[in-house]
Amino acid sequence: MRKKNILLLNIICLVLISQAIAQNYDYNTxxxxxxxxxxxxxxxxxxxxxxxxxxxxxxxxxxxxxxxxxxxxxxxxxxxxxxxxxxxxxxxxxxxxxxxxxxxxxxxxxxxxxxxxxxxxxxxxxxxxxxxxxxxxxxxxxxxxxxxxxxxxxxxxxxxxxxxxxxxxxxxxxxxxxxxxxxxxxxxxxxxxxxxxxxxxxxxxxxxxxxxxxxxxxxxxxxxxxxxxxxxxxxxxxxxxxxxxxxxxxxxxxxxxxxxxxxxxxxxxxxxxxxxxxxxxxxNGTAVMSCDASGTNILGTNTSFQCTNFTCDPTCKTCSASNDANKCTSCNTGHYLSSNPGQCTACTPSLNCKECSDSSTCKTCQTGYTLQIDGSCKQPCDQSCKTCSTPQDATQCTSCNDGYYLSGSSVGTCSKCPSGCTSCTSNSNCLACSDNYVLISGSCQACNSPCLSCKTDTNTCTSCVKGYVLNGNICEATCDSTCKTCSKNQDATQCTSCNSGFYLDGTTVGSCVQCSQNCSSCTSKNSCQTCINNTILVSGQCLSCTSPCQTCQTSVTNCLSCVQGYTLNGNTCTPINTGDCHPSCQTCSRPNDQNSCTSCPTGYLVLGGNCQPCQSPCQNCSGNPNSCTSCIANYSLSGNTCVGSNQDQTQCHPSCKTCSVQYDQNACTSCFDGFLILGNGNCQPCQPPCQNCSGNPNNCTQCASGYAVQKGTCLKILNDNTQCDSTCQTCTLANNANACASCVSGFVLASDNSCQACQSPCQTCSGSTTSCLTCIASYNLQGNQCVPQLLATVSMNSSILKLSLMGLIAIFILLI
Missing domain, CATH: 2.40.40 (Barwin-like endoglucanases)
Structure with missing residues (x-):
């Protein structure tokens, strides 16, 4: 029995020694x-x-x-x-x-x-x-x-x-x-x-x-x-x-x-x-380090108070020894640290880095370049290209966005597919068609009315326009086209309800009569309820705003926005001063220069710095004059093309993206970008410079270029970011820590538009101060958290310790 007790004590001793080695401390010192x-x-x-x-x-x-x-x-x-x-x-x-x-x-x-x-x-x-x-x-x-x-x-x-x-x-x-x-x-x-x-x-x-x-x-x-x-x-x-x-x-x-x-x-x-x-x-923690009488002992051989007063080599930002290019602890912009301490090496010029982490990986890019997945910085392609061989050159596209084809074997320009064609290899070879079209021998052909959609040919219906129901592959008539519902098929005098823009001329049954001009819903010819085309409701009538008002509210002279050449002062439009933007610009980077526009009035887009008109029937466009984002009256958006609306076709009102009732502008279920659904179910435009909005037209969620969302309002970003608070990269107000549009490295934009410092051990972060992107020295990134390197070592060594302990216990059992 005594021999077994001695053996047990020896095993416990071995376990304690193994634990000390695993944690890099000698507890027997x-x-x-x-x-x-x-x-x-x-x-x-x-x-x-x-x-x-x-x-x-x-x-x-x-x-x-x-x-x-x-x-x-x-x-x-x-x-x-x-x-x-x-x-x-x-x-x-x-x-x-x-x-x-x-x-x-x-x-x-x-x-x-x-x-x-x-x-x-x-x-x-x-x-x-x-x-x-x-x-x-x-x-x-x-x-x-x-x-x-x-x-x-x-x-x-x-x-x-x-x-x-x-x-x-x-x-x-x-x-x-x-x-x-x-x-x-x-x-x-x-x-x-x-x-x-x-x-x-x-x-x-x-x-x-x-x-x-x-x-x-x-x-x-x-x-x-x-x-x-x-x-x-x-x-x-x-x-x-x-x-x-x-x-x-x-x-x-x-x-x-x-x-x-x-x-x-x-x-x-x-x-x-x-x-x-x-x-x-x-x-329940790791041990404190101790020191021997050499090196870091009480004599302080490796300890000093004046640790920051080194005269660093010019290649270093900070260092651990004076005038030694091999003792840098951090580097100036455009250089990276080979080791810590070590040399600062310039970022590879061909990568176009502003900051880099090594010779082949950029952290941030020089102005005019964007960071790629592979860590390089490249200039963006022309907006008409999906990918390209030469940045910002519309003739050097190597692939195209949906709805466009490459006019060249491997490099060329991107041209728009024919009408109704959503994917094509040339102007004469479609691969897929939009709704209301069918693919026949490489061509997208419109379905014949009363088919709303069709297959195989233009007469084999799969859905029908308003007033018709599908019977097999044939559309059969129901109510007269002027009716929304009726008591007798194909009889215009027997309507029981009307489509948007019409009213019922009768108590319960009658004809549907069109509302007055610019009136989208009414109860009689002179009793309008909602208006369209930038008109406002005044005493039951839809009236146009008085120039120079472009849009207005409550009265035709109470302006919300102004026509070209005028600017809004309160609710009044006054001529733009001589020192302001060129009349063709809505906003600009230089006064009185038609080639310095940064945004344009409705119906125009910025090309090469000046405002070019969208091609009819586009009401608004993006990318090029033919790429529509909204359409003029009697046209609807299909992809980025405006297609003529047939009054016999069953489709949403042009102002709706999707709808619950055909041809009813008060039955929209979703809107195009730049619009929102109000309580009456119709799509109203967001107020410029809002690009998107929520709740009401003035509550911005996204802004036009050169603006930033600040508490639901789009404020113009200052051209001179040196006026910004030190934590802001860009801002909308000078010397205001709560007016940041973007943040300097090591900070993250908070909901109150202030830049909050990333919480240590995060070096940089995203979304919140504790969601790390990179870590300070001696920490590793795991998910979005920075974990001390010591924890990884202890975890691995603990596994070794467990195996050692199990082996020793096994030996002990055998000896018993």
């Missing part, structure tokens, strides 16, 4: 403040790392990289928790509440504790901050009394009554010392007595920044927060705190989530207690 450190070499004894001291170069870089440097600093130290076991790896934001408080808050992580650290007390680590109950500071770092010279514990452990004291002369006895058992150095001038300049600078910084004062026990408010990436990287200490918020600004005493606490300071040099296996397991 002796703590310098324990007697077990006697007789061991320096690389076998563990100390607290100096880069974890207040003001270190690494802490400064981390808080800047995480984006909190405007309101906070970073630090480490001991935390007194309740219960006591729950202190490792927790992070807090702390604000001193006295008359000599530091300008900033401090964001700290607890990596240590002690019996003299009370609940909600944080003992901030700073150089020469006092060593408490133990002193493990090696190699004459401090001239403490007793055995502090040899870097071992034992004699360096003092009771408070026999405290080691700070001496101006290391050879003197205690009678000449200032008591420094708890508080360490109490005067800034004493910092100069430290053994090297790095430690002196860190010590002086603690006084200059007001984190060390004559009051060593300071009142604070504090709030637990999610640990920032920079602190986790510098401690190695990580636990699941994803339910907590990241820091978002200076603390407020009125915040109900803050608590009262105390801030003290220390530096005992001992291996942090969160490096011990038992404490790590209690915290």
């Amino acid at each position: 002796a703590n310098v403040c324990d007697t077990g450190s006697f007789g061991k070499s320096q690389d076998q004894v563990a100390y607290m790392c100096t880069h974890q001291a207040l003001g270190s170069c690494q802490l400064q870089q981390a808080v800047q990289a995480d984006g909190y440097s405007s309101f906070a600093e970073y630090g480490f130290g001991g935390y007194g928790s309740n219960p006591p076991s729950n202190y490792c790896c927790r992070c807090f934001q702390i604000q001193v509440q006295d008359g000599d408080a530091p300008a900033k808050d401090i964001i700290v992580q607890g990596i240590n504790t002690g019996g003299d650290v009370n609940s909600n007390q944080f003992d901030l680590s700073m150089i020469a901050g006092g060593f408490g109950a133990n002193n493990g500071c090696a190699n004459k770092v401090f001239a403490w009394n007793g055995g502090a010279w040899d870097g071992r514990a034992g004699a360096a452990q003092y009771s408070q009554s026999a405290a080691g004291n700070w001496c101006s002369d290391p050879t003197s006895d205690n009678s000449r010392c200032q008591n420094a058992y708890s508080g360490g150095i109490t005067k800034k001038s004493d910092c100069a007595k430290l053994p090297n300049n790095n430690l002196t600078q860190l010590c002086e910084y603690s006084f200059d920044s007001k984190w060390r004062t004559s009051n060593g026990n300071r009142d604070t408010i504090m709030k637990e927060v999610r640990c920032p990436a920079g602190l986790i990287k510098l401690s190695g200490c990580n636990r699941d705190d994803s339910s907590l918020p990241y820091p978002s600004g200076k603390l407020s005493a009125s915040d109900p989530s803050v608590m009262r606490g105390k801030l003290t300071h220390m530096w005992d040099c001992c291996k942090p207690s969160c490096s011990w296996t038992a404490n790590v397991l209690k915290a």
Whole structure:
């Protein structure tokens, strides 16, 4: 039985060692403040790392990289928790509440504790901050009394009554010392007595920044927060705190989530207690890194305060060493970092990158180029091409958009397919037809009335026009064409209801009489209910707006928009001043230049900078004058072509895209772009410069080029983006953080039109501040989240540990 117990202990030992290796920490390294450190070499004894001291170069870089440097600093130290076991790896934001408080808050992580650290007390680590109950500071770092010279514990452990004291002369006895058992150095001038300049600078910084004062026990408010990436990287200490918020600004005493606490300071040099296996397991996290007496020990060999004052090589934006092109840590625009630190190499010129991530991948493009899937930047094709061999050249298309064909074997222009043809290979060879047409020998031929649609030939009906019903493949007459419903087929005097634009001349049965001009629905000849063609309803009549009003409301002189050459002032149209746009333009980039139009009046489109008329029967067009987006009266849109409406055909009113009742403009179920359905079921145009709208014509959801949606209104984007707030890439109002149209890198556009910073560890984001596109250093993108690289290592090593444990247990069972 004794042999089995020894074997079991050996297995447990092997498991613990395997776990230590898997997490890259040696838990058996002796703590310098324990007697077990006697007789061991320096690389076998563990100390607290100096880069974890207040003001270190690494802490400064981390808080800047995480984006909190405007309101906070970073630090480490001991935390007194309740219960006591729950202190490792927790992070807090702390604000001193006295008359000599530091300008900033401090964001700290607890990596240590002690019996003299009370609940909600944080003992901030700073150089020469006092060593408490133990002193493990090696190699004459401090001239403490007793055995502090040899870097071992034992004699360096003092009771408070026999405290080691700070001496101006290391050879003197205690009678000449200032008591420094708890508080360490109490005067800034004493910092100069430290053994090297790095430690002196860190010590002086603690006084200059007001984190060390004559009051060593300071009142604070504090709030637990999610640990920032920079602190986790510098401690190695990580636990699941994803339910907590990241820091978002200076603390407020009125915040109900803050608590009262105390801030003290220390530096005992001992291996942090969160490096011990038992404490790590209690915290359900990863261990804190510790350091040996070489390199990053208390002597501060690799730690300095002045970490940002390098004179970087001109090729670097920031660097880790002066005048060294191989020590860049970030690059200027147009260059990428080969490694970190490393060289900054220019982006490949042929890719037309503005910013790049390596020699073959652009992140953003130069003006006039767009980012491709393969990471290159290319100029866009001419709008008539789908793909092209030469950008912005209508004669170099390699494929065409739907409804067009390539007039060339592999490269050429894109020409429109014949009427009724939605896909073709030439002007005489259609492949597919639009509704109301049938494909016969490569030609789209219109179905013969009363067929609405047909197959095989033009007389084999599959649906019928209004007034007819389908019987097999034949359309048979029902009501007279003037009726919507009737009491007797094919009798114009027996209508019981009428189509849109007509009224019933009778109480319940009679003829359908057309409404007056521009009236789309009426109850009698002189009692109109709704109007069309930019007319308004006045006393039952549809009246045209008085020029120069183009559209109006409530009266014919109350303008909503103006004809060419006029501009809207309130509800009145006044002539455009001499310094404004050319009369042919609606908006422009230069005054009085007909080739500088940026948008056009209804019925025109911008081509080569000037406004060209749409070809009739297009009412509006896009891309080219023959590509219709809406049609004039008695024409309807089929694809991007206006087709003549036959009054005998059953189809929607021209103003509708789809409808529930044929020929009824008040029965629209959907509208074309730039229109919306109002309560009476008809499609009304969005008010310029709205490109699309919702709810009412003035509530914009999309704007014309050169405008941006701002709280439902389209505002003109400023030509000079240097007037924008620093977070805006483009904007509609100068120096207004809530008038952004697009954002600079690292920010995302919010619903209030402000640009919000991406939440660390996101470097760039989309949609929200926490939906990452790219990550800061030491993080990897998983989905739209940035995950520390350490987690991937721990996950993989944990799998190895589980396999090792299973194997060892199996051996144990066999031996039993």
